[in-house]
Amino acid sequence: xIAGRSRKARILGSIGLYGAVAAYVxxxxxxxxxxxxxxxxxQSLLYSEGITLWPSSATWENYKTVLQATDFPRxxxxxxxxxxxxxxxxxxxxxxxxxxxxxxxFRGKTTVAVTLLLTQTFPLVMVIPPIYRIMGELGLTNSLxxxxxxxxxxxxxxxxxxxxSFFDGIPKDLEEAAMIDGCSRSQAxxxxxxxxxxxxxxxxxxxxxxxAWSELLFALMLISSDSQKTFAVGLLTFIGxxxxxxxxxxxxxxxxxxxxxxxxxxxxxxxxxxxxxxxVKG
Amino acid sequence: xxxxxxxxVQKNYGAMNVLSAVDLSIxxxxxxxxxxxxxxxxxxxxxxxAGLEEISAGEIRIGERxxxxxxxxxxxxxxxxxxxxxxxxxxVASNMGFSLMLRKTAKELVLDxxxxxxxxxxxxxxxxxxxxxxxxxxRQRVAMGRAIVRDPQVFLFDEPLSNLDAKLRVHMRxxxxxxxxxxxxxxxxxxxxxxxxMTMADRIVVMHDGVIQQVGTPLELYDHPANLxxxxxxxxxxxxxxxxxVNRMGANVGAQLTDGQTIAIDPGLPVEDGERITxxxxxxxxxxxxxxxxxxxxxxxxPLGLSTQFYTKLADLQVCIYAMGRTDRKPGDTMGxxxxxxxxxxxxxxxxxxxxxxx
Numbered sequence: 209x210i211a212g213r214s215r216k217a218r219i220l221g222s223i224g225l226y227g228a229v230a231a232y233v234x235x236x237x238x239x240x241x242x243x244x245x246x247x248x249x250x251q252s253l254l255y256s257e258g259i260t261l262w263p264s265s266a267t268w269e270n271y272k273t274v275l276q277a278t279d280f281p282r283x284x285x286x287x288x289x290x291x292x293x294x295x296x297x298x299x300x301x302x303x304x305x306x307x308x309x310x311x312x313x314f315r316g317k318t319t320v321a322v323t324l325l326l327t328q329t330f331p332l333v334m335v336i337p338p339i340y341r342i343m344g345e346l347g348l349t350n351s352l353x354x355x356x357x358x359x360x361x362x363x364x365x366x367x368x369x370x371x372x373s374f375f376d377g378i379p380k381d382l383e384e385a386a387m388i389d390g391c392s393r394s395q396a397x398x399x400x401x402x403x404x405x406x407x408x409x410x411x412x413x414x415x416x417x418x419x420a421w422s423e424l425l426f427a428l429m430l431i432s433s434d435s436q437k438t439f440a441v442g443l444l445t446f447i448g449x450x451x452x453x454x455x456x457x458x459x460x461x462x463x464x465x466x467x468x469x470x471x472x473x474x475x476x477x478x479x480x481x482x483x484x485x486x487x488v489k490g
Numbered sequence: 491x492x493x494x495x496x497x498x499v500q501k502n503y504g505a506m507n508v509l510s511a512v513d514l515s516i517x518x519x520x521x522x523x524x525x526x527x528x529x530x531x532x533x534x535x536x537x538x539x540a541g542l543e544e545i546s547a548g549e550i551r552i553g554e555r556x557x558x559x560x561x562x563x564x565x566x567x568x569x570x571x572x573x574x575x576x577x578x579x580x581x582v583a584s585n586m587g588f589s590l591m592l593r594k595t596a597k598e599l600v601l602d603x604x605x606x607x608x609x610x611x612x613x614x615x616x617x618x619x620x621x622x623x624x625x626x627x628x629r630q631r632v633a634m635g636r637a638i639v640r641d642p643q644v645f646l647f648d649e650p651l652s653n654l655d656a657k658l659r660v661h662m663r664x665x666x667x668x669x670x671x672x673x674x675x676x677x678x679x680x681x682x683x684x685x686x687x688m689t690m691a692d693r694i695v696v697m698h699d700g701v702i703q704q705v706g707t708p709l710e711l712y713d714h715p716a717n718l719x720x721x722x723x724x725x726x727x728x729x730x731x732x733x734x735x736v737n738r739m740g741a742n743v744g745a746q747l748t749d750g751q752t753i754a755i756d757p758g759l760p761v762e763d764g765e766r767i768t769x770x771x772x773x774x775x776x777x778x779x780x781x782x783x784x785x786x787x788x789x790x791x792x793p794l795g796l797s798t799q800f801y802t803k804l805a806d807l808q809v810c811i812y813a814m815g816r817t818d819r820k821p822g823d824t825m826g827x828x829x830x831x832x833x834x835x836x837x838x839x840x841x842x843x844x845x846x847x848x849x
């Protein structure tokens with residue numbers, strides 16, 4: 209606190225700060241609120257009531273239809289499969305790669321790092337045609353396996369850098385102390401380094417999960433049959449030739465938010481410890 | 491317990507030579523301190539003994555065994571790190587018992603040994619705490635405890651006290667020394683602090699630029715520094731150095747300072763008339779108000795109660811004088827000082843080497 213600042217100025221400052229935070233939160237959450245609102249609005253009231261904050265009568269009808277009468281549960285399950293497997297695969301591979309980048313010096317290390325970085329600079333649209341051709345030859349179009357492979361490949365670069373920074377944050381001394389105490393390198397990794405990197409792995413897992421969960425472009429290009437669609441592609445099926453079924457689409461969207469929320473609720477503890485881990489060093 | 495023998499050991503990082511041809515024998519049970527300014531290679535040498543750093547050339551033995559290619563875990567050593575390197579996710583007891591647990595020691599025995607070590611270090615009430623819940627001094631003790639629980643052949647210390655405040659540092663210094671006197675385990679201790687080296691070591695190894703400058707007991711180094719580097723590094727306040735020219739007058743030999751004043755030096759030294767030398771005098775070897783004709787002008791007086799430190803100008807150079815007791819003198823005064831010929835260290839200014847009397 210700056211000395212000499214009056215009480216009034218401080219109160220005004222706090223009001224300003226909280227006001228700004230509140231404004232941002234409202235700005236960020238309002239579309240989600242609107243999604244929720246539309247999802248519980250009966251079809252009959254959607255266009256007739258004008259713009260209101262909450263419909264005069266709410267209904268679960270849209271949810272019921274989405275769950276019982278559409279393919280959405282299938283899409284949802286496909287998304288869960290693709291996202292979970294991708295997140296786990298990427299976390300394992302990126303942890304191993306990040307550890308190597310952080311701890312070892314090997315020939316071509318810079319080249320590898322630069323190449324990884326380079327893959328992040330291409331617009332995705334540019335690489336879709338070649339990837340479509342390759343996946344076609346391999347018979348991996350229209351399959352969840354194909355999606356998992358592509359998502360994994362595209363997320364590894366960033367996840368590797370993320371994990372490397374977490375490993376960099378763990379003092380080398382700890383590993384050396386473990387090796388003197390009687391660990392081999394792999395034991396030191398298992399007993400000392402990995403327990404300390406769990407928050408980082410949690411963050412990576414969460415990041416990749418959300419990225420895969422909400423991915424649309426590749427899924428749209430590579431998947432055509434209903435049985436293999438992820439929910440992001442599935443949402444588009446609510447757009448008919450002549451009308452958009454907003455109520456059902458929004459109900460499906462709300463359902464799609466649930467796993468992401470659960471995931472972050474579960475990871476939050478680790479993310480917070482991850483961010484403060486450096487404070488207890490030494 | 492074991493001896494440590496280092497023969498012609500070198501360390502290169504690419505073309506850069508960090509340690510050149512180091513030879514050192516550490517006896518069983520000895521406490522050896524490696525001391526030198528940062529970047530002198532002392533930590534690298536310690537890490538090579540530990541097996542954390544590869545040896546570019548030469549040989550290191552622990553006991554009779556050549557350990558060049560032995561993994562750190564199989565060298566039977568314990569190390570205390572500057573950062574303590576406590577495992578943040580384990581409590582004090584697990585930190586201390588980790589090495590025994592890895593060796594599949596029976597659980598009761600681990601508890602016994604950890605308990606005994608904890609008691610010795612005053613950690614018995616902290617065994618369930620995590621490292622982050624401990625103060626700096628307590629963490630340092632846990633790091634020590636982790637080392638002694640092992641009962642290793644050799645203890646290695648890498649600047650273990652540099653993260654503590656001054657008072658605690660002095661306290662832990664005595665504690666480590668007392669511990670060594672009880673356990674008598676061969677210890678190699680790295681520090682950049684010459685006071686730590688002087689107070690703790692059986693023998694000190696002074697290093698500079700990857701080369702061992704001198705090995706000896708603290709007092710050998712203090713009384714007979716082999717070169718200008720050791721002379722300047724050991725002792726606080728440091729030795730005064732003055733350039734001079736040899737002036738032979740019959741049986742007496744003097745060192746003539748740049749302002750014409752002359753200090754008598756040992757006549758047995760192999761120096762020629764007119765030869766350039768550097769003389770070194772320790773602050774406590776200059777007598778204030780001596781009968782000698784030497785004069786110095788006082789610039790600053792630092793009263794320490796028990797003693798007084800004078801910073802004076804002699805032949806245009808600053809000379810520190812350390813005198814017991816107190817003084818009435820004032821800055822600006824010129825005072826007579828006396829220096830015994832036997833207290834003057836003489837060095838070759840070109841090579842930096844000490845000039846010794848002919849045997």
